[in-house]
Amino acid sequence: MxxxxxxxxxxxxxxxxxxxxxxxxxxxxxxxxxxxxxxxxxxxxxxxxxxxxxxxxxxxxxxxxxxxxxxxxxxxxxxxxxxxxxxxxxxxxxxxxxxxxxxxxxxLPVPPGATPGKGQDLLLALGRGARVVVVGHFPFVERLGGAFAALAVLELAPRPGDLPAARAAEVLPGADVVAITGTTLHNGTLGGLLALCRPGARVVLLGPSAPLAPALLGLGIDALAGAVARDPRAVLDGVARSLPMRRLEGMDAVVLARENFFGLSS
Structure with missing residues (x-):
């Protein structure tokens, strides 16, 4: 570059x-x-x-x-x-x-058009046979990798098989599907990552940090895979006990996608 x-x-x-x-x-x-x-x-x-x-x-x-x-x-x-x-x-x-x-x-209220669903299932449906880049090491990436033509995982603290986040400019422009952790919104890196995605790439913001704000779907993001609290007290109790997201009780996974996005609508 x-x-x-x-x-x-x-x-x-x-x-x-x-x-x-x-x-x-x-x-x-x-x-x-x-x-x-x-x-x-x-x-x-x-x-x-x-x-x-x-x-x-x-x-x-x-x-x-x-x-x-x-x-x-x-x-x-x-x-x-x-x-x-x-x-x-x-x-x-x-x-x-x-x-x-x-x-x-x-x-934020749950928007009309949001449907129950997990980010990993959406990623599998979009990425099958495609070149996929995941920003953030989610626990499910090892299970899904075999379904993709190619998979790269970018991570600030790389694990074996991951790429350092600093290599984003090398791999993002060639991806067909990009899944980005919602953490990038509040650590300040999401805008830069979106700027590296090629036109036409399918971009999903996922994880508990991803806000269910429909306005994001007009800013380079095609789908939001977040979570809503069904039992606020249980959720806060779990956070206070330092439980990771996958062990929090009282949370439901939901997906919000832009209109006519591969069968999903907002």
Missing amino acids: DEDTAIRRRDQGAATQAALLRAVLDAALAEPDRPVLRAALGAAMAGVELGGPGAPRAGVASRIDADPGAGAPRVPESAHALAAWLATPPPLTPGAASLGLAAVNAL
């Missing part, structure tokens, strides 16, 4: 990242404000429980800060104020961006 192309992609990525954050926050802040009943930071996850009209609501997001052992800081009483932590420049406090995204996910 020549220097001009690299600069152009960097600028495009920064603009896309800003648009992604703005779209997510706009969607969350358009919902009525709610009181924050509880916030929890575990070793792997952040969780927020909200009160207000109707039943309590909860949202989660992956931890991205350098001190996963730190407890939850003092948080605002307003869900809107806590959600704004998602876009507050660091450093604010350990876990701030993760708690902000968890508040966003608690505020």
Whole structure:
């Protein structure tokens, strides 16, 4: 990649990242404000429980800060104020961006058109026989790899068989299907990754951090594979006990896709 192309992609990525954050926050802040009943930071996850009209609501997001052992800081009483932590420049406090995204996910309603479904099943349906790149080492990648024509896994902390995240510019432009962890939204890298995807590639944002915000489907993302809290108390209890996402009780996997996207509609 020549220097001009690299600069152009960097600028495009920064603009896309800003648009992604703005779209997510706009969607969350358009919902009525709610009181924050509880916030929890575990070793792997952040969780927020909200009160207000109707039943309590909860949202989660992956931890991205350098001190996963730190407890939850003092948080605002307003869900809107806590959600704004998602876009507050660091450093604010350990876990701030993760708690902000968890508040966003608690505020966002389940959109019309969202259907029950797991990200791994969607990835298998889209990627069979195709060149697939997964950003983030999900537990299911080893089981699915044989169904794809080629599979590359990009990871900040590579495991055996993974590629370092720094090699994204080498592999993303050649992918037919790209699955990106929702953690990239609040660690600031999602916009840059989307700028590397070729036109026509099918892009899925997946994992517990992925917000179910329909506006994201117009910003380079074709489908969202996230999770909603069915039992807020159980979810927050699990987060506080430092359980990983796959062991949290009270969460349901859902998929939201852009209209006419391979048989799925939003």
